[in-house]
Amino acid sequence: MAQQQREAVAAPPPEEDLNPYHIAQAQFDWAARYLPELKPGLGEFLKKPKRLVTVEFPIQTEDGTVKNFIGYRALHSRSRGAGKGGLRYHPDVTADEVRALASWMTWKCAIADLPFGGAKGGIVCDPKKLTTNDLRRITRRYIAELGDTIGPHTDILAPDVNTNAETMAWIYDTYEMMHRGQNNLGVVTGKPVDLGGSLGRREATARGCLFATQIALGRGIVPGLDSVKGASVVVQGFGNAGSIAAELFAEAGASIVGVSDSKGGIYQPKGFDPTEARKHKKKTGSVVSLSNTKNVSNEELLALPCDILIPAALENQIRSDNADQVRARFLVEAANGPTTPAADLILFEKGIPILPDILANSGGVTVSYFEWVQNFENEQWDEDIVNEKLQIRMQRATDGVIDKQKEINGSLDTLEKQRKKLGRLGEPLQPVNLRTAAYVLAIQRVAKVTLERGIWP
Numbered sequence: 001m002a003q004q005q006r007e008a009v010a011a012p013p014p015e016e017d018l019n020p021y022h023i024a025q026a027q028f029d030w031a032a033r034y035l036p037e038l039k040p041g042l043g044e045f046l047k048k049p050k051r052l053v054t055v056e057f058p059i060q061t062e063d064g065t066v067k068n069f070i071g072y073r074a075l076h077s078r079s080r081g082a083g084k085g086g087l088r089y090h091p092d093v094t095a096d097e098v099r100a101l102a103s104w105m106t107w108k109c110a111i112a113d114l115p116f117g118g119a120k121g122g123i124v125c126d127p128k129k130l131t132t133n134d135l136r137r138i139t140r141r142y143i144a145e146l147g148d149t150i151g152p153h154t155d156i157l158a159p160d161v162n163t164n165a166e167t168m169a170w171i172y173d174t175y176e177m178m179h180r181g182q183n184n185l186g187v188v189t190g191k192p193v194d195l196g197g198s199l200g201r202r203e204a205t206a207r208g209c210l211f212a213t214q215i216a217l218g219r220g221i222v223p224g225l226d227s228v229k230g231a232s233v234v235v236q237g238f239g240n241a242g243s244i245a246a247e248l249f250a251e252a253g254a255s256i257v258g259v260s261d262s263k264g265g266i267y268q269p270k271g272f273d274p275t276e277a278r279k280h281k282k283k284t285g286s287v288v289s290l291s292n293t294k295n296v297s298n299e300e301l302l303a304l305p306c307d308i309l310i311p312a313a314l315e316n317q318i319r320s321d322n323a324d325q326v327r328a329r330f331l332v333e334a335a336n337g338p339t340t341p342a343a344d345l346i347l348f349e350k351g352i353p354i355l356p357d358i359l360a361n362s363g364g365v366t367v368s369y370f371e372w373v374q375n376f377e378n379e380q381w382d383e384d385i386v387n388e389k390l391q392i393r394m395q396r397a398t399d400g401v402i403d404k405q406k407e408i409n410g411s412l413d414t415l416e417k418q419r420k421k422l423g424r425l426g427e428p429l430q431p432v433n434l435r436t437a438a439y440v441l442a443i444q445r446v447a448k449v450t451l452e453r454g455i456w457p
Helices: 020-032 040-047 095-111 132-149 165-178 201-218 240-251 274-284 298-302 341-349 363-377 383-409 412-421 434-453
Strands: 051-060 066-075 082-090 116-124 155-159 232-236 255-261 264-267 294-296 306-311 328-332
Touching (some): 020 040, 020 095, 020 341, 020 434, 051 095, 051 132, 066 132, 082 095, 082 363, 095 116, 095 363, 116 155, 155 165, 155 363, 201 328, 201 363, 240 255, 240 274, 240 306, 255 274, 255 298, 294 298, 383 412, 383 434
Parallel strands (some): 082 155, 232 255, 232 306
Antiparallel strands (some): 051 066, 264 294
């Protein structure tokens, strides 16, 4: 995910655990109940990260001040291939956040059937208070500190919150200086196109989100809504993923009725041009006060009546304290972890399906895989070829998750008998939502490969 923004939302209730790593573990444990054949020890291995690297380093900023920074890089799994995941810059980055994001990447890559495992990185800093030269120094020092823990065949980086193609160029250049004489382009994806980047990568997360939404609606996930054409859409978070999603959904015939950024949101029930909102934000710093729209808070935006709500900000935006207020007919998670487990249950009871993050936003890592392949083949594919391949992958992934949901919900009695036979007591199995189905599919794929490879030594 690239250039998403944290949204100003009301303080969550203290009783809900919003630690992203705890949430990721809970999601795994909930899905594992539907896999009675999964051995407990293997389950514990699959849900925990392989490693977490913490680095601390100083840089001299442009004003001459020496400042210290902390960076993290989590590698969750390499069962299916090299670790793959973005690098984010934000003052609220934590080790647990990075570990959670790395695990979500593992399941995302498995659902997309990519030869990668999950990884993620983050540096605790506020890019808004740093110059471009400061950020370049931070990036180079971070990569140098990571050394050979990253690489084209071990752990591959990509853009995420507050990082972009320019940041990826700095990463490549730093790694290249440390590993002369090799084809090092594959160490990072999301690079500038003239430096080995892939055409279509910038739009990939949003385009994949659109493809998955169209496929899911076509399969009847939302009764009475079989297409994005004519659908009213609200997008929370107007960074790279959110703004491009708004424009692509509009091009596909949807009506964009609300969007927001960190400073607030706008609403127009008749719809508005998201391109004008993007231009207004570039000029003023926010979408707020776009002509012919009503200003709304981020909290109000999440409760707007619409057909499709796209959370494209960061984690924990829809929680137990505001899920009841959601009036959308369908949630499509362009962000990572925007909906908490408690909110999941509330929305499921309300009959509001969620296209989960590990499926809906997998277009970014899918085209990153295409870029990685192109780098090793020393080729550059035409954009229409990239988009065609992306659509095929999203079709397979979305169909796979929907089919898995139907399979599980049609065999609950059999699964319950298997659990009892194995002595696994607990809460009776209930019909699953798309998120749990996606987890079950992903865990099955990673577990299968892990066992095929054999537990070393």
